[in-house]
Amino acid sequence: MDEFQARRLVNLYADMILRISYQYLRQTCDAEDICQTVFLKYLTSNMTFDSPEHEKAWIIRTAINACKDHLKSAFFRRTVSLEDAAQIAAPEVPDTWLMDAMKHLPEKHRISLYLYYYEEYSAREIAEVMGVSESAVNQYLARGRRKLRTILTDEERRLAL
Numbered sequence: 414m415d416e417f418q419a420r421r422l423v424n425l426y427a428d429m430i431l432r433i434s435y436q437y438l439r440q441t442c443d444a445e446d447i448c449q450t451v452f453l454k455y456l457t458s459n460m461t462f463d464s465p466e467h468e469k470a471w472i473i474r475t476a477i478n479a480c481k482d483h484l485k486s487a488f489f490r491r492t493v494s495l496e497d498a499a500q501i502a503a504p505e506v507p508d509t510w511l512m513d514a515m516k517h518l519p520e521k522h523r524i525s526l527y528l529y530y531y532e533e534y535s536a537r538e539i540a541e542v543m544g545v546s547e548s549a550v551n552q553y554l555a556r557g558r559r560k561l562r563t564i565l566t567d568e569e570r571r572l573a574l
Contacts, residue, residue, distance in 0.1 A: 422452060426469070430476045437480035454479075486541075514564045522557030525550055532573045 434444035454475055455532050462468040479507040515523050524543065536554065540547040 419452075419456065426451075426472050430472065433473065433476045434480050438478070438483065443483060447483065450479050451476050460498060463534060489564060511565075514568065515563060517564050518557055518560055520555050525553040525562070526557045531556055 427448055430448045431444050433446040435441065438444055438447070438460060455472065460471065462471065515526060518526070521543070525539055528539045528542070529536070534542070537547050537551045540550045543550065
């Protein structure tokens, strides 16, 4: 697709996509992200349309689906607006000795344990965020717990001497 075609798309549909997205998401920055997502899908899809109406219908349907996906995402469900955030107390700082011990774990175990215990994500949500299967997350959690137990036991022995 050439630059002329890309500019044509932006001029024709950007405003409409932003308005549709804003109706779903109520956040300008999220609506702008959806707009970019729709254009990226269009530009990388090699779609051919029967008519301008077909093209417009595809753009609208893609924008709506992207908004619905965004609303279903774990990230969206775990975020609040800045106004609401001002009313929420700051989270407690995690125990530093435990966090220090977790630093010695492999990344996938450390992230899984943190998201599960500190952020209260389910294994399914962690799998979605990490792009792995739910069974892989359950395995990371089990192995991470075992390794963490070993690290903490070794540390206790070292301190006892």
